[in-house]
């Protein structure tokens with residue numbers, strides 16, 4: 001399929017990024033290779049959206065630090081950016097609402113691009129196909145890139161945790177947007193999809209990316225190492241490691257080690 005006829009895709013990763021690790025960045029590269037290898041997609045952008053402070057997860061440091069570290073981590077990438085919208089919301093925002101927000105942004109950018117050639121109102125009329133499903137209706141904008149949620153297999157499996165995700169949100173994510181899921185040790189996304197009627201129904205919208213270089217990098221491990229004054233070098237981009245060191249010095253922290261604001 002020629003480049004022009006491929007569907008443009010924007011990948012959106014939501015999470016704590018507490019702190020961002022090399023594996024978060026690898027996740028984007030793996031997903032892009034996988035989607036482009038199908039011959040159907042061209043991945044044009046990746047967005048990291050750190051969760052807001054309202055998420056109140058134990059040990060979550062302030063969003064401004066998580067954002068700054070994610071920005072430093074992506075400064076050498078020509079396609080992955082960090083977006084602050086979610087982290088600036090006063091309350092925790094459910095992921096489906098974050099996805100909707102970004103889809104609306106992409107559609108608005110698309111309309112801006114089109115506005116010179118076709119009158120806005122007319123374009124709006126011809127540019128939308130209405131997709132309806134359980135209780136809500138959405139408009140898919142022609143020409144707008146497809147937005148897919150990018151996550152690790154642990155997040156996919158968290159769909160099965162009672163009272164954590166609304167069923168309608170899961171439906172909307174997998175039926176309207178699409179999901180790219182990177183395998184992670186301890187998870188079996190194929191089995192999980194096979195056992196869920198909803199996920200099975202929309203299995204063609206769920207792209208499982210197999211990470212062959214299995215590794216167990218996690219922000220939990222990084223925080224633990226930092227608490228113990230152990231090196232986190234090569235688990236995080238150097239710029240992020242340095243940012244933390246500067247932070248400690250800047251705060252006149254009582255600790256003379258590389259221990260940082262990760263207290264839990």
Ligand SMILES: Nc1ncnc2c1ncn2[C@@H]1O[C@H](COP(=O)(O)OP(=O)(O)OP(=O)(O)O)[C@@H](O)[C@H]1O
Pocket residue numbers: 013014015016017018021023024027150151152153154155182183184185215216217218219220221
């Ligand atoms: N090693 C990994 N392999 C696959 N996916 C990963 C990996 N590390 C993180 N992710 C994914 O990155 C996204 C953001 O995750 P998150 O910020 O929770 O990182 P984490 O390393 O899991 O942190 P924590 O240990 O604090 O939960 C999630 O979709 C998560 O599944």
Ligand SMILES: NC(=O)c1ccc[n+]([C@@H]2O[C@H](COP(=O)(O)O)[C@@H](O)[C@H]2O)c1
Pocket residue numbers: 014015016017051055057093094095096155164165166169
């Ligand atoms: N119902 C929901 O929309 C829902 C539930 C749980 C987690 N999440 C999101 O999943 C991500 C999980 O991140 P952590 O693995 O760091 O907890 C966060 O972005 C969080 O907002 C969403």
Ligand SMILES: [Zn+2]
Pocket residue numbers: none
């Ligand atoms: Zn996690």
